[in-house]
Structures are given as C-alpha cells and as structure tokens.
Amino acid sequence: MKKLALAIVAHDAKKDDMADFIAMHEHTIGQFSLFATGTTGARVMERCPNLSVTRLKSGPLGGDQQIGAMIAEGRIDVLFFFADPLSPHPHDVDVKALMRVSLVYNIPMALNRATADRLIASFVTQISMP
Numbered sequence: 572m573k574k575l576a577l578a579i580v581a582h583d584a585k586k587d588d589m590a591d592f593i594a595m596h597e598h599t600i601g602q603f604s605l606f607a608t609g610t611t612g613a614r615v616m617e618r619c620p621n622l623s624v625t626r627l628k629s630g631p632l633g634g635d636q637q638i639g640a641m642i643a644e645g646r647i648d649v650l651f652f653f654a655d656p657l658s659p660h661p662h663d664v665d666v667k668a669l670m671r672v673s674l675v676y677n678i679p680m681a682l683n684r685a686t687a688d689r690l691i692a693s694f695v696t697q698i699s700m701p
C-alpha cells in the first residue's frame with residue numbers, strides 16, 4: 572500500500588508545539604512519507620532522530636510554495652500547518668497561497684494543534700487498514 576504523504580510547516584512561535592506534537596505521535600507519523608519546510612524539518616529531526624523527513628526550502632525562501640506545488644501535483648495528502656496569527660511574516664502571500672491551494676485540492680489541513688490532534692487520530696484507523 573502506498574504511503575500517504577504528510578507535509579508539516581510551523582511558524583517560529585509554533586515550532587516547539589510542532590516538535591512536541593510529532594514526538595507524541597511519532598509512531599503514526601512514521602508511517603507517512605514526511606515532508607517539511609526547512610527549519611520546521613530541522614527542529615523535528617533534532618527531536619525525533621529516527622524519523623525520516625524530507626526537508627524542503629525554508630518557508631520564507633520558497634518552502635511554502637514548494638509544498639503548494641506538490642499539493643497541486645497530487646503528491647501531498649495531508650497538511651499540518653501550525654500557523655502563528657500574532658506575528659507578521661515577510662512571506663505572508665506564500666502562506667496564503669499554500670492555504671488556498673490546499674482548499675482548492677480539498678486536502679485535510681490542520682492549522683492548529685487542536686485540529687491536528689483530531690486529524691491524526693482519524694489516520695490511525697486509516698493507516699492500519701489492510
């Protein structure tokens with residue numbers, strides 16, 4: 572069975588939260604092909620050295636756009652984007668474009684940890700299906 576592809580992205584204020592979340596669900600997350608923007612991926616790899624993560628460019632340098640392109644190509648099935656609504660981001664247009672393309676392709680997208688907790692629970696069942 573083909574692995575589902577999960578993309579993870581976290582703004583700076585949410586990176587600890589993302590690393591905690593991935594560590595807590597490492598067994599389930601390990602069953603996805605995992606893609607991350609550069610710094611988020613580095614943080615998660617530090618925390619979970621046994622997890623295989625394909626790191627793309629850092630968000631402000633085009634990483635969000637890379638993930639958006641992968642979504643448009645049908646190469647990403649799920650997106651966890653822990654977004655910080657309280658800080659300005661120089662690449663805000665890229666962030667919006669990534670969220671928009673996720674909506675266009677109707678992929679499950681968690682923008683905060685509360686949603687990600689519920690979404691990952693739904694995939695535990697799906698992943699263990701024959």
Ligand SMILES: O=C(CO)COP(=O)(O)O
Binds near residue numbers: 582609611628634635
């Ligand atoms: O900026 C980001 C999302 O917009 C995240 O990028 P990094 O993971 O490289 O910090």
